Amino acid sequence: MKRVCIVSQHFPPEKSGNASRIHDTAAHLADLGFDVTVLAPHPTFPTGSFQRTWRRSDVQEVGGVRVVRLWTWQPASGDPGFLSRMAYYLLFPLHAALWLLFARDRFDVIVTSAPPLFTGLPGYALKRTSSAKWILDIRDLWIDASIGLGFLKEGSISEKLSRRFEQLCLSRADLVGVTTEELGRRIASRYRVTAPMELMPNGVDTDLFRPTNGEKKRQIIYAGNVGHAQDLDKVALAVKSMNGTYNLKFLIVGDGDTREYLEKMVKTENLTDSIIFTGILPREEIPRLLSESLVGVAPLKRLANLEYAAPTKAYEYMACELPFLGCGDGEIAHLAHESGAGVIAGNTPEAIAATLSSLLDDPGRMEEMGRRGREYVAEHYNRRAIALKLKQHIERMTWTGA
Numbered sequence: 001m002k003r004v005c006i007v008s009q010h011f012p013p014e015k016s017g018n019a020s021r022i023h024d025t026a027a028h029l030a031d032l033g034f035d036v037t038v039l040a041p042h043p044t045f046p047t048g049s050f051q052r053t054w055r056r057s058d059v060q061e062v063g064g065v066r067v068v069r070l071w072t073w074q075p076a077s078g079d080p081g082f083l084s085r086m087a088y089y090l091l092f093p094l095h096a097a098l099w100l101l102f103a104r105d106r107f108d109v110i111v112t113s114a115p116p117l118f119t120g121l122p123g124y125a126l127k128r129t130s131s132a133k134w135i136l137d138i139r140d141l142w143i144d145a146s147i148g149l150g151f152l153k154e155g156s157i158s159e160k161l162s163r164r165f166e167q168l169c170l171s172r173a174d175l176v177g178v179t180t181e182e183l184g185r186r187i188a189s190r191y192r193v194t195a196p197m198e199l200m201p202n203g204v205d206t207d208l209f210r211p212t213n214g215e216k217k218r219q220i221i222y223a224g225n226v227g228h229a230q231d232l233d234k235v236a237l238a239v240k241s242m243n244g245t246y247n248l249k250f251l252i253v254g255d256g257d258t259r260e261y262l263e264k265m266v267k268t269e270n271l272t273d274s275i276i277f278t279g280i281l282p283r284e285e286i287p288r289l290l291s292e293s294l295v296g297v298a299p300l301k302r303l304a305n306l307e308y309a310a311p312t313k314a315y316e317y318m319a320c321e322l323p324f325l326g327c328g329d330g331e332i333a334h335l336a337h338e339s340g341a342g343v344i345a346g347n348t349p350e351a352i353a354a355t356l357s358s359l360l361d362d363p364g365r366m367e368e369m370g371r372r373g374r375e376y377v378a379e380h381y382n383r384r385a386i387a388l389k390l391k392q393h394i395e396r397m398t399w400t401g402a
Contacts, residue, residue: 017312028387318373341373
């Protein structure tokens, strides 16, 4: 039996897209016959949403997977400052690397999921001290995105050191997984990658995310991280401009760094009756809300450093036969056009309102887009099929001929 360790900054009960992705991947690998351990911090994200703990570690069994919770700094506020944020990102991988040094003979393969960038530390440590193979799973160009969103200064010492560490990880890993082809191209153009690179998309659990029989409501929905990479304020203002005609509600399901700002804006714009913040909900409730909605929104900011991103929420919308409206260029636009399940709008309230209005005025088109979306993700982005492909990579990497 192959022994696999997965290191991730996020894991349920956290509600981020990668928390569910790592959970599903680990559970499917266990179902496929692997002995799987996940190293993750105590629940923290979105920051400020969970009670702090000072326990050094906890061990749980979750769906056939051993989950080891390791202490890290837990920011107390919803939008922490730089030092608090970096302590959260750095202390967990350091703790994980130390834990693995004492358990280095337990695993055949380690999978580290980034961002944050520093989750590569335990992979590097295990690679240097054991015969384990290392799969570097990259979902995001974290350094580039941090520069684009204003969190990191281009040309700074922090950027240079971060890029050197990322190059070190890419040089040492035995396999590099990327969530989109565009992300792979960007990594290959910026760094020297010696290991094979394979597509390991975000995907969706198509058994959980499926259309329900609930009645449609006059609402659109966003379900995901309420963060700096999304133009949710533009969608809110678009709904305001449309509500003389369409009488829409806009559900924002989730939490994150910019929720407080959005709530203040909604009050200032007198939109409290139209914009509803549900907070974090159990994952099992999301398919019902999606199925009751008319359109799902994925309003990525139009930044060059986000063009490789294909948000998990878009796959979840499609799995529930919900047409989606996206913003941004690159992978989100490719996904909309390739699947036939989405439309792309400009990143202004006026452009979003115009595109959304054209969808709402054509129910037959929305129904057809929903049907196409479900078929597309079932064929290309089912998480069990993705895990099966990962299993095959692991078996090839660890085959000894015995």
